[in-house]
Structures are given as C-alpha cells and as structure tokens.
Amino acid sequence: YSDTDKTAYYRAIEVFGADNVPSGDEILQQLRQPLGFPYNWVLFEPSKKELVVKDAGSGGVMELTKLLQEEKYDDCVLFGFVRLSFSADEIGRRQFWVGLEWKGENCFGVKAMRKFRECCGPMTRMVGDRSFTLSNVAASEMRLELFVENVKRNCQVNDFKVTVETMKNAHVEEQNEIK
Numbered sequence: 001y002s003d004t005d006k007t008a009y010y011r012a013i014e015v016f017g018a019d020n021v022p023s024g025d026e027i028l029q030q031l032r033q034p035l036g037f038p039y040n041w042v043l044f045e046p047s048k049k050e051l052v053v054k055d056a057g058s059g060g061v062m063e064l065t066k067l068l069q070e071e072k073y074d075d076c077v078l079f080g081f082v083r084l085s086f087s088a089d090e091i092g093r094r095q096f097w098v099g100l101e102w103k104g105e106n107c108f109g110v111k112a113m114r115k116f117r118e119c120c121g122p123m124t125r126m127v128g129d130r131s132f133t134l135s136n137v138a139a140s141e142m143r144l145e146l147f148v149e150n151v152k153r154n155c156q157v158n159d160f161k162v163t164v165e166t167m168k169n170a171h172v173e174e175q176n177e178i179k
Contacts, residue, residue, distance in 0.1 A: 002085060005062065005111070005160040007055050007056060007057035007058075007059070007067070008038045008039060008057050008058040008059075008174055009021065009027075009042075009053065009055050009056035009057060010055070011041070012038075021024045021053075022050070022053075023053070023090050024042070024044055024050065024051025024052060024053045025051055026067065027039050027042045027051075027053060027056050028042065028051060028081060028127065028128075031081055031082075031083045031097070032083075032097070034085075034093065034095055035174060035178065037056045037058075037178050038178070039056045039057065039058055039059070040057070040058055040059075040060050040082065040083045040085075040171075041056065041057055041060065041063070041080065041081065041082040041083070042055070042056040042057075042080060042081050042082075042175070043055045043056065043064075043073070043078045043079070043080045043100075043102070044050040044078065044079045044080065044081075044113050044123065044127070045076075045078065046078070046079060046118075046119035046123060047119060047122070047123070047126075048078050048114065048118065048119055048122040048137065049122070050118075050126070051126055054073070054076070054078055055067070055073075056069045058178075059171075059173075060084075060085075060167075060171040060174075061081070061082060061084060061144055061147050061167065061171075062168070062171065064082060064142075065082070065142045065143055065144060065150075067096060068080060068102065068139050068142045069139050069140070069142055069143075070089065071104075071105075071106075071139060073104050074104035074105050074106045074139060075104050075107050075169075076102070076104050076107055077102065077103050077104075077107055077112055077115055077116045077119075078100070078102040078104075079099070079100065079101055079102070079119070079120075079124075079127065080099070080101075081097065081098070081099060081100065081127050081130065082097070082100065082147075083095055083096075083097060084097070084131075084147055084151065084167065085098045085099050085167070085170035085171065086151075086160070086161075086162055086163075086166040086167050086169075086170050087162060087166055087169040087170035087173050088161055088166045088169065090160060090161075091126070091159070091160035093170055093173065094157075096131040096132075096151055096155055097124060097129065097130045097131050097133060098130060098131060098133070098134060098147065098150070099124070099127060099130040099132070099133035099134070100133070100137075101116075101120065101134070101136070102118040102137075103116055103136065104139070105138060107137055124135030131154060131155050132150055132151075132153075132154035132155070134146070134147075134150060135158045144149065144167065145164060147167070148162055148163060148164055148167060
C-alpha cells in the first residue's frame with residue numbers, strides 16, 4: 001500500500017511504533033465518542049480474552065468498505081466496530097454503532113470456522129453495545145447502501161433522512177471538526 005492508502009492505525013504505527021499506538025480497548029473507547037479522534041472504525045482479530053487490533057481507520061464506512069472490497073482481509077476472520085454518523089440540517093448529527101462479523105471469502109476450513117464460532121460470543125461481549133451487527137456479508141455486498149439499509153431496518157429513524165448523502169455529510173463535518 002502507498003502512504004495515501006494506509007489507514008490511520010498503520011500510519012500511527014509508522015510514526016510512533018507498534019508499542020505506542022492505542023490498545024483495542026482505547027480505540028473502542030474513542031469510537032464510542034461522538035467525535036472520537038482519530039478512529040471511527042476498527043477491526044479486531046478473533047480472541048476469547050482481549051481486543052487485538054488488526055486495523056483501524058479515520059475514513060469512515062467509505063474507507064472500511066473499500067478496504068474489505070479490495071480483498072486485503074479476504075482470508076481472515078475479523079470482528080469490527082464502526083461509528084456511523086448521519087448529518088442533515090433538520091437533525092444535526094446522529095450516531096449509530098455497528099458491529100461487524102467478517103469471514104473473508106477466501107477464509108474457509110474447519111479451523112477458521114471453529115475460531116469464528118468460539119470467539120463470536122466473547123468478542124460480542126468485549127465490544128459491547130451496538131445498534132446492530134452485520135454478519136456474513138460478502139465483500140461485493142459491503143457497500144455504503146448496506147449500512148444505510150440496515151440503519152433504516154434496525155433503528156428508529158422516522159424523524160430524519162438516512163441516506164448515503166447524509167452519511168457522507170457527517171463524515172465531512174467530522175473531518176473538518178477534527179482539523
């Protein structure tokens with residue numbers, strides 16, 4: 001990956017060293033904040049005891065979906081968490097927290113599926129509350145519209161527009177506020 005393709009987590013490792021980047025618990029705490037900086041999504045390796053960060057970023061669902069579609073993690077079992085924001089004049093900003101259970105399309109075999117099953121409960125408990133969870137989504141289906149459709153289906157959102165546009169608006173606002 002070029003420097004511009006690196007996620008915030010891997011840029012932080014380059015700058016500060018692997019021992020000086022936030023832990024999984026620290027990143028999760030940042031994600032639970034309305035404008036937690038610098039991360040708005042994280043991917044964890046499967047574990048029964050701790051949150052081991054595989055990757056994390058500040059580019060929102062746009063960055064995460066692109067990363068998963070690029071097949072970088074298509075041979076992995078991962079658990080993720082995303083702060084998903086929407087912004088429009090009539091509502092201001094609204095956040096939802098999304099869990100992700102990822103089994104890459106080239107991740108198969110008894111060992112990988114056993115690891116997924118064994119870690120699913122512990123990972124769900126360690127990550128904690130979320131608005132909903134996306135599970136068993138193919139890389140080709142991992143798109144912005146999927147997140148929007150699931151917010152509409154799983155959350156009470158009758159009082160504002162939940163669209164890709166209002167999600168992108170919130171991301172731009174978040175990036176501007178962070179600067």
